[in-house]
Amino acid sequence: MSEDTGAVRESYLTAFNVIAGAIVVVGLILTALRFTKGLGAVTNLSHNNPWGIWIGFDLLAGVALAAGGYVTSAAVYIFGMKRYHSAVRSAVLTGFLGYALVVVALNYDVGQPWRLPYPFIMQQGTTSVLFEVGACVLLYLIVLFIEFTPAPLEWLGLKKARNLAVKLTMVLTIFGVILSTLHQSSLGALFLIAPAKLHPLWYSPYLPIYFFVSSIIAGLSMVMFESTLTHRYFSHKMDVVHLQEKDEVTLGFGKAAAWVLAGYFMIKVVGLSAGDNWRLLGTGYGVWFLVELLGFVALPCFLFAVGVREGNRKLIRWTAALTVVGVMVNRLNVSLVAFNWHLPQSERYFPRWTEIGISIFLVTLGLIAFRFIVTRMPILYAHKDYEDPH
Numbered sequence: 001m002s003e004d005t006g007a008v009r010e011s012y013l014t015a016f017n018v019i020a021g022a023i024v025v026v027g028l029i030l031t032a033l034r035f036t037k038g039l040g041a042v043t044n045l046s047h048n049n050p051w052g053i054w055i056g057f058d059l060l061a062g063v064a065l066a067a068g069g070y071v072t073s074a075a076v077y078i079f080g081m082k083r084y085h086s087a088v089r090s091a092v093l094t095g096f097l098g099y100a101l102v103v104v105a106l107n108y109d110v111g112q113p114w115r116l117p118y119p120f121i122m123q124q125g126t127t128s129v130l131f132e133v134g135a136c137v138l139l140y141l142i143v144l145f146i147e148f149t150p151a152p153l154e155w156l157g158l159k160k161a162r163n164l165a166v167k168l169t170m171v172l173t174i175f176g177v178i179l180s181t182l183h184q185s186s187l188g189a190l191f192l193i194a195p196a197k198l199h200p201l202w203y204s205p206y207l208p209i210y211f212f213v214s215s216i217i218a219g220l221s222m223v224m225f226e227s228t229l230t231h232r233y234f235s236h237k238m239d240v241v242h243l244q245e246k247d248e249v250t251l252g253f254g255k256a257a258a259w260v261l262a263g264y265f266m267i268k269v270v271g272l273s274a275g276d277n278w279r280l281l282g283t284g285y286g287v288w289f290l291v292e293l294l295g296f297v298a299l300p301c302f303l304f305a306v307g308v309r310e311g312n313r314k315l316i317r318w319t320a321a322l323t324v325v326g327v328m329v330n331r332l333n334v335s336l337v338a339f340n341w342h343l344p345q346s347e348r349y350f351p352r353w354t355e356i357g358i359s360i361f362l363v364t365l366g367l368i369a370f371r372f373i374v375t376r377m378p379i380l381y382a383h384k385d386y387e388d389p390h
Helices: 002-012 015-037 053-065 068-078 082-109 118-122 129-148 150-156 159-167 169-193 207-233 240-274 278-282 284-310 313-337 353-374
Strands: none
Touching (some): 053 082, 068 129, 068 169, 068 207, 082 207, 082 240, 082 353, 118 129, 150 159, 207 240, 207 313, 240 313
16 A cells, blocks of 8 residues: 555655646746736836736737637548548637637736726627727637537536537537638737837738738647647557548648748738838848748748648657747737837847746746646547547
8 A cells, every 4th residue: 555655645746746846836927917016016117118028928829829729620520631630629718718818917917917808898790900800809718618618518427418519510610710810800900009108010901811820820830839748748548540641631731831821921021022121121120021921931931832742740849849939939029029129128028037038938838738638538539428529
C-alpha cells in the first residue's frame, strides 16, 4: 500500500506540474496585487498608452489564434470536408479555452471590470465598434461552449442532452462563422479611428480585411500546431481514426494555409500601394515591416506550398509554428510597436514584467485546462457508446 501511494505521489511530480504550479502561484499573487492596488501597481499603462500587452497579446492575438474553431467547423460541417472531422473537437476546445481566457484577460485590463455588462444594459443600440466586438465575442463564447458540450456530456453519460447539443451543430457552426467574421474584422476596425497614431505602413482602410483574413491563417496554423503537440504528448489517448487522419489534416490545412497566405500577401501589397507608402520602406520601421511581410507571410506561404507539394509533413508543421508566431508579431506591431510611433522614446510603452507575468499565467491556465480535459473527456477519440460521426 505504501509503495502504491509513493507511485501516485511521484506521478504528480513532473516538470510540467512543477513549472505550471510555480507560474500559477506567482500569477495569483500578481492578480491579487492588480485587483487590490489597481492598474498602476502592475502596469506601465498611461493616458498616451491605455492599451498594452494585455490587449495586444491576450486579446488581439488570442482571438486570432482561437479562430481554429470556426475555421475547422466550417470546413467540416458547411463545406462537407469530413476527412478533417477528427480535428474538430480539439479545434473547438482550443477555441473555447482561447475565448474564455480572452474574457478573463479583459477583466485585468479594464479599470472597473464589474462594469463590463453596463453597455448591454444601459446603452442599448450603441454604434460603438468596441461594443460590437464585445457583443460578438460574448455570443461566440456561448456558441463555442455549446459546440464543446457533447464531449463533457458523453463523459458524464448524459445521452439525451448530448444528442440535443449534436442536433444544433449546423446552426451553431453557421452562427459561429457569422460572429467570427464580424468581430475578427472589427478588431482591425478599432484602429481605423487612429490614423495619426498608427504608423502609415500598418495603417490602412483595409485593416478589417487584414484582420479577418489573417485570422483564417491563424486558425489553420493553430490547428496544425496544436495537432503536432497533442500527437506528441497525448497520442496514447487517441483512437485509430485520429492517428490515421493526422497526416491528411496536416496536408489539407497546409494547402489551405498556402493559398490564404498568398491572398493575404497580395492584399497587403495592394494596401501598401493604395497608401503610396513605398518610400517608408527605407526607414527603420520599413525594415521591420518587410520582416513581417516577407519573413512571416511570404516565407511561410512558400514553405507551406513546398511542404504540400513534396508531402513533407514535418516542414508543414514547423511552418505552422512560424505562422503562429507571425500572427502574434502582426498583432503586437499594430497595437504596440507601430502605435504612437511619433512619441519620443521616453513616452513609449513597454510592459512591466508583472504584465508579462500575468499573460504567462493566463496561458498556463489554458494549458492546464486543456490537459485536464483531453486526458479525461472524448476529445481525441470517439466515445464507444456513440456511433454517430459527430
